[in-house]
Amino acid sequence: MAHPDVVVVGAGIVGAACAEALTAAGLRVLVLDRGPLAAGTTAAGEGNVLVSDKGPGPELALARASRERWPRLLAELSAETGSGADVEWEEKGGLVVATSPEAVEPLHRFAAAQREAGVDACVLAPAEARALEPHLTPEVATAVHYAEDAQLNPVLAATTLLTAVRRRGGETRPFTEVSGVDGERRVTGVRTPQGTIPCHAVVNACGPWAGSLVDRAGLAILPRRGIVLVTAPLPTVVRHKVYDADYVGAVASGDAALQTSGVVESTRAGTVLIGSSRQRVGFTERFEVPVLKALARKAVTLFPVLAGVPVMRAYGGFRPYAPDHLPVIGEDPRLPGLWHATGHEGAGIGLAAATGLLVAELLTGRTPHVDPEPFRVDRPEVMAA
Template identity: 65%
Template sequence: MLPDVVVVGAGIAGAACAEALSAAGVRVTVLDRGAPASGTTAAGEGNVLISDKAPGPELALAQASLARWPVLLESLEADVEWQAKGGLVVALSSLDALTDFASGQRAAGVRAEVVSASDALALEPGLTPSVVGGVYYPEDAQLQPVLAATALLGAVRRRGGSVLAGVTALGMRPGGVMTSVGFLPCGAVVNACGPWAGEFGAAAGAPLAVMPRRGMILVLACPLYTRVIHKVYDADYVGAVESSDADLQTSTVVESTMAGSVLVGSSRERVGFDSSLRVDVLRVLARKAVRLFPPLAEVPVIRAYGGFRPYVADHLPVIGADPRVPGLWHVTGHEGAGIGLAAGTGQLFADLFLGREPVVDPAPFRVDRDGVMV
């Protein structure tokens, strides 16, 4: 059976769109030039965050996604190391900026609880005594991104769809998509190529201003004398996420995994597709993590990894049909929030594709907004 839709990109965004379409009875084929979930998805931390998003369209999509993830995972009977652990944002100087940010979020329906220094230390005993307080976000969660993408793609296969690894999409022509193994007829093509979405968009006749933004993560051994219970980050993180600066941005993010390791981030810089790991950046991440959690100074580093996130200048995902090429849709631009936003993104995309009432207002994510189409 020929597919109704070909999804180009087997990362978390493409997998979520394919799953949502297949659940509605659409025949789907997913292509990836590499192994499924081996690109940006494999380089993520698995964050499902509300805490770092200001009121607006991205927060609305994050809230829809947060509500959908547990229901979706239950329906798939998938173990993806889901942890509804909550997040703690801490300040080492003034709390004013954090409390103002949290106040705006609460008005948008986010649970954000201002905590004192003693409360923060009670939540995370390994924190430095220098914290002056923070904001606790009980809704923040975490999952293992490769397991999640694999579970979504598994559902596509069970419903009769296909997942083709090692197949490169080369462009479009009427009635289908050109690939490295020949022409594949289909009714529509979804560009879910993440940081490479601009590249495939250009090949399909619809270039996008999507750029790679590189990030690096340290993985530490399991600390025996302290635990990191929540996702913990400092007040600089939100500013780094929202920054459009191409230069290096770093902030402290520390969290544990169900495997027992500790992940330390985060960094952001626009350096093209330069995949080299920079030791100087890793040193900055390590120093900042120890400043926040002094006991981590004695914990050995297991490894470091990095990857590219799909950056758009206005920091909003691109979700919708391309007005320039009939049958071409785009789902990209989530930058470092793609794991958390994936469930809601898949639902929104399927709503638009099938003509259903959209789960959130799709207008802010449209392809033809300022600064997206080249």
């Protein structure tokens, strides 16, 4: 291809969504990744497209826009390719469960605030919750049903987006590490072991590694590790994404120590995914037995039927954590032409569709579909010292 207009660094779900939206806007795009495509944080995700875990505010607005966009985008890509875009999209809905009397009132209060923001959050009595999930613990005190929660296969989704990029004349290059960005007053190119690639703009979609892409324009983005257990295939045991009420608190916590909560959902293949954990331990990949035990114990608390089910494997990944729990989306004022799309932590799969569109809108000067101000790069919480 001719010199690209934009180089996207990072071929995960967020980078792929940015590249897709930019090529849809008519720009020449090159996607680079230091490893295989969609093999980093994206491959370690559960595929959640959630509104249930976000309180009123800018992240919820971005999540709702992305939830609306995902099925439309997939339909458009299917029509464009003529071959379908099966990314295992399931509008399964979510169920948030309180298993103690103390958790009832906070969960109801959180759901009421979401309803004020336009979220479909329906409070259920214990019998109603068990009608939706027959294997749910009898200890359920109340639950909230979120009809909008969905799931997809994150690797299939990312590769589908990148396929569209290539069909439009874009290019993807795995195993190509970017060692720096050229340009004193604005971006002029990116440096790789194969040489410098001239371009007009760079999108930093490196996930938890985004803070170190450009030394002079660093970001306070840190890795936050998460681990998921995978059971052997089962008949349908879990119909929705189900998690206990303390999950929202774990997501919002800034504590570096281990945070766990019960999160259980099935896949199309019949396996059950069990999470979730959050822990700031740098890029340490070693699994810790106490974390695995905590996840299994909390899953059995929600679904006692899982007690005798074998776990086939566990996998983990690093989420891009921003101290104020908001993504970083926009142009870096310290180096015009450098754009960031990172900091989504565990919500990157769900937020990717709207993030990619927002980057394309801002970069091409179009009216953004969501307010970009809260995600600014130069907010004090994420500007590295």
